[in-house]
Structures are given as structure tokens and as C-alpha cells.
Amino acid sequence: MARISGVDLPPNKKVEYGLTAIYGIGLHTAHKIVHTIGIDPVKKIKDLSDEDIMRIRKLIEAEYKVEGALRAEIAVDVKRLIDIGSYRGSRHKVGLPARGQRTRTNARTRKGRKKTVARKAGPGGKK
């Protein structure tokens, strides 16, 4: 079982894709890691030697900010925006997109699942 920075990696995936289970490592960084260490890209996680795992672990620790540390950093950044009273901070506070996207439709990632509002009854409402 390969355990890197507090996350169990899925054993049946190729190394490059399995590494993306770590928060803060996407396909791009996973690709870079595999290449700098020189692992055969077809190798699955379960086929990694302990030595390889150790090297990946060291590389990630030295070069990248992942998991808890990354989450903490982002939380601090967001908190700063809120504390200084900026527009972006207020958007974070109300849970809406902060970069000027439209909110009339879409924006579901920020707003969460669709909440249907009942149609108004009587002559004022639509049929």
C-alpha cells in the first residue's frame, strides 16, 4: 500500500494518474514527478518498489505544497480577502463566483445544487 502525504494511492491505477488522488497534485505535476524520478509511465502504483515510493514522497515533500498545508494556505488567502472588505471577499462570504462570472444561470459549482423556487400562483404568475 503506497501512502504519500497522508493519502492512500489507488493501487490499480498508473502512477501518473494515481498521484492525482493527492490534493494539490494534478495531471501536470503528476506527469512532472513521474518524469523527474524516471518511473516507467505504464507502471501501476501496486508495482512500485518501496524505494520508488520513498523517492516520490521525498520529491513531493521538498517541492510541492499539498493536502493540509495547501488547504490552509488557501483558507488564509480567502480570509484575507474577506477581512480587508474587498469585493472578492464579499463574494466568497456569500458563496458566489468571485471573478465576475454570470450568476443568472450556471455558477452551480459555487451555488450548490439547484434550489427550485415555487411559481407564483394567481394572475401575477406565469402559466
Next chain:
Amino acid sequence: MSRSLKKGPYIDTKLMKKISALIDSGEKKIIKTWARNSMIPPEFVGFTIAIHNGNRFIPVYITERMVGHKLGEFSPSRIFRAHSRTRKEEKKRVFEK
């Protein structure tokens, strides 16, 4: 797209002149401005600037952490209106914070 580094930050020249004058004289006065698109340079720290939001001037005290942002970010120009919340939703929001 972000602004070209070659040009440097955009700082409203007239506002900058007024601030420099205030720094030289050593007094602190509220300056009214319409320059919402002006970046906040370190020189502005410690001053209160009244930023126009299209309707009125919002006085904003500039702190160190605001440097690098634009003035308009601190003077909301839209009123946020939300639907009234049910009790349940209200509780959920408080919990999230």
C-alpha cells in the same frame, strides 16, 4: 488578461499627487476620488480615501494588506439582494461559518 509588467501598476496620477502632498505636509485628510481603477500603492497606507461608487463616496481606511488591490474593490457599486431565508437555511449558514 493581466496588465503588462512593462507598464508597471496603474496609479491615478492626480490622486497620487494629492497623497504625496499630504505626506509632505504630514496631515491626514479624507480625499474624495472617482478613480476606482487605480491600484493601491504602499504610499496610500494609513490614509482614508473616499471612493465613489456611482452614488456616494465610501470612506475606506487603507491598510497594509490592501496594497496591490484596486480602489474600486472596496466600494461596492451594487446592492446585494437575496431571497428571504427559512429558519433552517439560516442555521445552516451560521454553522458553515
